[in-house]
Amino acid sequence: xxxxxxxxxxxxxxxxxxxxxxxxxxxxxxxxxxxxxxxxxxxxxxxxxxxxxxxxxxxxxxxxxxxxxxxxxxxxxxxxxxxxxxxxxxxxxxxxxxxxxxxxxxxxxxxxxxxxxxxxxxxxxxxxxxxxxxxxxxxxxxxxxxxxxxxxxxxxxxxxxxxxxxxxxxxxxxxxxxxxxxxxxxxxxxxxxxxxxxxxxxxxxxxxxxxxxxxxxxxxxxxxxxxxxxxxxxxxxxxxxxxxxxxxxxxxxxxxxxxxxxxxxxxx
Ligand SMILES: Cc1cc2nc3c(=O)[nH]c(=O)nc-3n(C[C@H](O)[C@H](O)[C@H](O)COP(=O)(O)OP(=O)(O)OC[C@H]3O[C@@H](n4cnc5c(N)ncnc54)[C@H](O)[C@@H]3O)c2cc1C
Numbered sequence: 001x002x003x004x005x006x007x008x009x010x011x012x013x014x015x016x017x018x019x020x021x022x023x024x025x026x027x028x029x030x031x032x033x034x035x036x037x038x039x040x041x042x043x044x045x046x047x048x049x050x051x052x053x054x055x056x057x058x059x060x061x062x063x064x065x066x067x068x069x070x071x072x073x074x075x076x077x078x079x080x081x082x083x084x085x086x087x088x089x090x091x092x093x094x095x096x097x098x099x100x101x102x103x104x105x106x107x108x109x110x111x112x113x114x115x116x117x118x119x120x121x122x123x124x125x126x127x128x129x130x131x132x133x134x135x136x137x138x139x140x141x142x143x144x145x146x147x148x149x150x151x152x153x154x155x156x157x158x159x160x161x162x163x164x165x166x167x168x169x170x171x172x173x174x175x176x177x178x179x180x181x182x183x184x185x186x187x188x189x190x191x192x193x194x195x196x197x198x199x200x201x202x203x204x205x206x207x208x209x210x211x212x213x214x215x216x217x218x219x220x221x222x223x224x225x226x227x228x229x230x231x232x233x234x235x236x237x238x239x240x241x242x243x244x245x246x247x248x249x250x251x252x253x254x255x256x257x258x259x260x261x262x263x264x265x266x267x268x
Contacts, residue, residue: 003043003066005107010082012104017053018088019136020100021074024108025082034114035121036077036147037140037232037266041111042085043068044053044098051089054097066109067095072234072266073114074139074170076146083110086139086169118234118266120149122255128155128222128229132207132243135162137235137268142170145177150184155220157185161207161239163192165200185219208242226252226262236267 011023024042032265034040046061061067075084089096096235102108116138123129129149141149149156162168168188178186187210189203190196203210216224224231231247233240244254244263253261 003109005044005109007083007108007110009102009104009106009108012102013125014267015169016164018106019167019169020087020089020098021169022085022087022099022102022108023075023082024085024110025084026110027107029112030082031080032112032114033079034073035116035119036143036149037072037119038077038114038116039070039072039118039140039266040083040107041068042071042095042099043109043111044095046098047093048098049101050097051100053091054089054093054100055091057094057097058092059094061094062074066111067098068111069095072116072118072136072143074138074142074146078147084142086136086142088136097120116266117255117257118232118264120144123230123258125151126153128157128220128224130157130159130211130224130229130231130233132159132211132239133161134207134235134239135167135268136169137266138170140234142173145174145181150177150181152183155183155185155216155222156181157187157211157220159187159207161189161191161235164190164195165198165202181246183220185215187215189217207239208246209241211243211246230255230262230264232264232266235268236266238263240267 013021047063256263
């Protein structure tokens with residue numbers, strides 16, 4: 001049955017009050033092959049209880065209505081045991097308040113069609129990559145780095161923007177990767193520094209300003225050009241629009257079905 005709740009929550013990690021990492025194990029079916037960077041639908045019936053911290057939903061839904069939304073996979077495409085997702089709650093939304101109410105052992109629906117062109121498919125292994133995200137937009141990059149993005153011949157930069165330091169999901173994993181790989185640079189940046197509970201010594205600039213500051217030259221000793229680098233942009237549509245403008249001005253091309261470019265985009 002297409003709409004059966006066909007998977008079980010096996011782990012829930014609270015990253016911050018607004019963000020959780022969910023591990024989901026297929027119940028009686030095999031995960032199909034998918035590519036790192038792709039997304040899949042998660043679904044629950046409207047009869048599922050909403051999280052206590054959620055607000056009223058925008059529109060009352062019939063209890064048997066299935067609520068389906070797209071989520072990028074953050075686990076490795078090589079891992080066939082479970083899927084991982086990094087999700088932020090939209091308190092007035094339909095699905096996320098129900099997702100946030102789930103606990104280990106609860107059932108959830110997972111679509112079986114993994115889709116999306118936001119992958120490393122069209123990126124030569126010799127090209128550098130810059131992975132730029134806001135919030136949970138870092139999820140597809142974690143999948144790429146856990147799958148096949150790592151490669152000694154390329155330089156990899158992850159620039160991750162969030163409101164506060166506690167919203168920087170996967171920070172330890174990315175710091176570890178940076179520490180053990182001379183070709184990886186991880187730059188977390190926060191925009192709401194006044195709310196920090198402890199001193200934040202890191203970046204506070206917008207992603208666009210970090211890009212313009214030529215951090216690549218300082219940190220990885222190269223200048224990104226359309227010839228040597230592909231740039232991935234994921235998350236907030238405003239950030240994607242602003243970054244795309246800057247990159248197009250620097251002669252990078254947007255990657256589309258009918259056009260091989262160096263700017264790869266996934267809007268949440
Ligand atoms: C390719 C892709 C990948 C994604 N991956 C991720 C991911 O990895 N992690 C992640 O957290 N998110 C991801 N998203 C976003 C995700 O799909 C959902 O959009 C998000 O979780 C919100 O879902 P929701 O059902 O809780 O909110 P929704 O019900 O969709 O509501 C969103 C907002 O719109 C408002 N709203 C709803 N209906 C109306 C209306 N009729 N008129 C006006 N306002 C309305 C709500 O009040 C709420 O503020 C991805 C999206 C895409 C397209």
